Amino acid sequence: MENEAGALSRVAGLFSARGYNIESLTVAPTEDSSLSRMTLVTSGTDEIIEQITKQLNKLIDVVRLMDMTEGPHIEREMMLIKVRAQGEHRNELKRVSDIFRGRIIDVTDQSYTIEMTGAGDKLDAFVQALEPGLIIEVVRTGVSGIGRGDRSLKL
Amino acid sequence: MELTGADIFVRALQDEGVEFLFGYPGGAVLHIYDALYRQDKVNHILVRHEQAATHAADGYARSTGKPGVVLVTSGPGATNAVTGIATAYMDSIPMVVFTGQVPTHLIGNDAFQEADNIGITRPCVKHNFLVKDVTKLAETIKKAFYVATTGRPGPVVVDIPKDITAQKAEYHYPDKISIRSYNPVHIGHPGQVKRALSMMLDAKRPILYTGGGVILGNAAESLTALARALNFPVTNTLMGLGGYPATDPQFVGMLGMHGTYEANMAMHHCDVLIAVGARFDDRVTGNIEKFCPYAKIVHIDIDPASISKNVKVDIPIVGCVDNVLKAMLVELGNSTAQTDAGALKDWWQQIEEWRSRDCLKFDRDSDKIKPQYVIETLYKITHGDAFVTSDVGQHQMWAAQFYLFDKPRRWINSGGLGTMGFGLPAAMGVQFAHPDATVACITGEGSIQMCIQELSTCLQYSLPIKVINLNNGYLGMVRQWQEFFYQKRYAMSYMESLPDFVKLAESYGHVGMQITRPADVEGALIEAMKLKDRLVFMDFLTDPEENVYPMIPAGGGQNEMILI
């Protein structure tokens, strides 16, 4: 989309005005400073997705749009998770984090902060694998997506 | 030479060829008003309420095809304009609305007369712009006109902070502009056009269902040519009236909630439906589950998002309706295939049988004035050649049913948003554009009071509009629903304490008439039309409990009409 003030609110406004659902949304400028790239995760029947696609394309700030799920693509999301890490839990948490290829990026005598990247379901699985009582805080970025191989969304 | 933002604004409007600017001044736009004062090319029309400025610009646009242009101040000026912007948005009317804004450094400060115009109007504009740099002002104005008038048209708002109108920049108005993410489609896909035509030629029970897109896309001529070449029946939506000559035998009337029996029955029973510049609105389809159960559907529209939005279609064609219809005509000329004349003969016979039901009949012997009769008479004495605006309610439906429009851009009403208060200011815009034409505003005593203050504007600019007030003493359309669906519990639909409309018109300097007997209707209308240079406010006291028929009740299919 155009990297302009108001572009994001047009997209968000469209979803709320038409009763569509936003599961996650990420947006940031690209290598071309006039453009920003948004990945938006939504759900609905084929008809609803078709309408969402058409309505988004009508927005003048939307330069190009691609339904990632129509072809091979990669989805990644980053999570920062702060967990209570005391006593016997410290080793156990380190081990589980390693299995999920997480990185401990901040340590105190009470807690670890773990950074983890992956598809959404991997992050879900990690959260599931932890004892609920240990979780202090979870921050997720929402999904970013890119096409595989030659498939790309470029001007 | 460098110009101030205010002068750039005025020059840009001049270069854009803007004849009329409908507006109302205020603090944030005073530099602009000063610049307007120092020129005489752009004609500023002072309304009495910003809502009326937008409706007047809208009426101008609908009747000419050119964009309507509006200027209002910040805060309340802009919020007052919102109803008119939303009205234009729902009916895809090209319009550019300039709103004043507080100076850049005060934005976000809750400054005096500050409102978030961009945020407030976002859901009811095609696009909007906040101008933050005077060097971008001219280009932004060009973009606004370009976006408003191309593709599926619509209103565009340009919000201009006061300091921008004082700062200086070199003036350059671009001849052409392109926006990388905005490329409206013009030509329909040739393969789709072929497929559609062959489906149409195979049809046994076809119907052309055409909407406002035919009017906006200047496609009435090609639609008429195609319909005649194929001998297909044509029905128009409320927005599409005039897109096909209403006096032509192939016209089966308006369709939808208050459409004719023949139009709705033909829709229900058709086997091929050709939708042209229409959007399958709920007031047209009735219960969507029961809509056109036997039909294969072709849909021609400039907006891909209109296609398969409410009803799944078989052959979509995205493009300007006029181009697509012309391509069909060419294709038809080259084709050896023909329509199924035998099947069409049977189909027409069936339609004539439905037509003979005479669904628009009303009591002609009543001693009360029947509103239908007033419109029928208006049609007769204006030879069907007036511009007719309307407000919203029963009178709007009767106008649509009883004034037969043979030409496009003659019927001006708020179909999508259904905005009471639209009729009189819209008539002003029409009259400015067509100073010598007869312009009638068909209204009700409820609606007219929503923008009655514009009688003053009409005096200032000597607009000889004929106001046809069908005064039934009720918010008639509301009362009708309460009669049918709420056991006659008339909650708040009775209009008490009405003004004396004759005196009211007179106090505004116009001619007022009150008509109470059926026998006086025709004479009064003739007399009013003779007063060519005066606004005449005609207060017809009509049968209070007359209803609009036919009617498809909520949840009904098109074959489930309430008939009289």
Ligand SMILES: Cc1ncc(C[n+]2csc(CCOP(=O)(O)OP(=O)(O)O)c2C)c(N)n1
């Ligand atoms: C601004 C606005 N408010 C409310 C309505 C709801 N509404 C639709 S028709 C109607 C009654 C209109 O009454 P009147 O203008 O007297 O016309 P009639 O139906 O009697 O012909 C109302 C209140 C509306 N369409 N627009």
